[in-house]
Amino acid sequence: LQLVESGGGSVQAGGSLRLSCAASGYSRLPRYTYSDYCMAWFRQAPGKEREGVACIRRDRTATIADAVKGRFAISEDSAKHTLYLEINALNSEDTAMYYCAASLPWSDCSAGIEESDYHYWGQGTQVTVSS
Numbered sequence: 001l002q003l004v005e006s007g008g009g010s011v012q013a014g015g016s017l018r019l020s021c022a023a024s025g026y027s028r029l030p031r032y033t034y035s036d037y038c039m040a041w042f043r044q045a046p047g048k049e050r051e052g053v054a055c056i057r058r059d060r061t062a063t064i065a066d067a068v069k070g071r072f073a074i075s076e077d078s079a080k081h082t083l084y085l086e087i088n089a090l091n092s093e094d095t096a097m098y099y100c101a102a103s104l105p106w107s108d109c110s111a112g113i114e115e116s117d118y119h120y121w122g123q124g125t126q127v128t129v130s131s
Helices: none
Strands: 002-006 009-012 017-024 039-044 051-056 062-064 072-077 082-087 096-102 125-130
Touching: 002 096, 017 039, 017 096, 017 125, 039 082, 051 072, 051 082, 062 072
Parallel strands: 009 125
Antiparallel strands: 002 017, 017 082, 039 051, 039 096, 051 062, 072 082, 096 125
């Protein structure tokens, strides 16, 4: 799979952004479709480890990390093979590179948002929040 993120940018604190992740390359494993993959968003702030912020599992249930719950929302358009992350009430701690990730289509992704569950990664989109 190829994953391409977009929608990042520089925003003022309190603002909102919607990140998109376009997935392609399903023809390499034709028996699987978009909905067979767990999809997730991770972020990595300068000097910090990458952390999971939201995911949608193969049964299409979603999890939002406690640290961002109430401000972040994950959604998808399976027909467009596109994953979204809505970020509201941005603050300086949200400044990070945001990555889209997809599992292998036969993976049973964990209850949390674990890097080890994800096999495919995008190049990331930068979000910078200024006060």
